[in-house]
Amino acid sequence: MKEFLVDSLFFGAVLSLAAYEAGLLLKRRFKLAVFNPLLIATVAVMAVLTLLKIEYRHYNESAKYISYLLTPATVCLAVPLYQQMELLKKNLKAVVGGITAGVLSSLLSIFLLARLFSLNHEQYVTLLPKSITTAIGMGISEELGGIQTITVAVIIITGIFGNVTAEIICKIFRIHNPVAKGLAIGTASHAIGTAKAMEMGEIEGAMSSLAIAVAGLLTVMGASIFAMLM
Structure with missing residues (x-):
């Protein structure tokens, strides 16, 4: 399982987007400032990587494409x-x-x-x-x-x-x-x-x-x- 995720071209991006969406759902459900989608996503991604013992560099290889959108979004x-x-x-x-x-x-x-x-x-x-x-x-x-x-x-x-x-x-x-x-x-x-x-x-x-x-x-x-x- 770990090898499959590490070798996947979309694992990092999918994990990041799914974690952020989970944060959005929590924010809409509880309407509390502490449920910031980015904060929830960060904690969730860290938890998954730690649980599956996946190194950050492997995650970043498939998640870095999201970063390309940072400048145009700004x-x-x-x-x-x-x-x-x-x-x-x-x-x-x-x-x-x-x-x-x-x-x-x-x-x-x-x-x-x-x-x-x-x-x-x-x-x-x-x-x-x-x-x-x-x-x-x-x-x-x-x-x-x-x-x-x-x-x-x-x-x-x-x-x-x-x-x-x-x-x-x-x-x-x-x-x-x-x-x-x-x-x-x-x-x-x-x-x-x-x-x-x-x-x-x-x-x-x-x-x-x-x-x-x-x-x-x-x-x-x-x-x-x-x-x-x-």
Whole structure:
């Protein structure tokens, strides 16, 4: 059985999609933020691989094709932004200021935590791209000498955490403006958080989509500067 699955061209892709669909069913059934489809899928895939004693590299050989869709899927987020172009123009200063503040907060927090826990340079730069989409974060991590696989894991964890806690945090801090919500979610938790923003409303989704792109560009420049601090 193990040999059959390892040699299969579709095992990884089918397992990933089936696990994600299971996560969607749980989310619809219980309607709780903790049942995040991506979180459920991640745990389910890890459980199956561990149970069947299948190495990650074998799984990835047949699952990597899904990753090819990551970049075009991210680009498609420009569609809701285009639909809210007039709103963007009216709030341009607030948008630029909000995203810039979010990116600086992310980079500064990683720097302070790296100092606090005495991380080395490789570990430090691995964590710097935590709040941007995987497609950009992997490139930054590789360029700065980080560990790409850990960067991907950190980015996914950040996104899931943002997706699960976005509504709660907005309620706690009484953030009601849809533009502010979208910018905060997109800047802090990239595409996974944007999925939650789109559930919250069209404006939130559009602003979050914008935040992904702008935060990614700012992080590319900011991470290069912050990397020199350690």
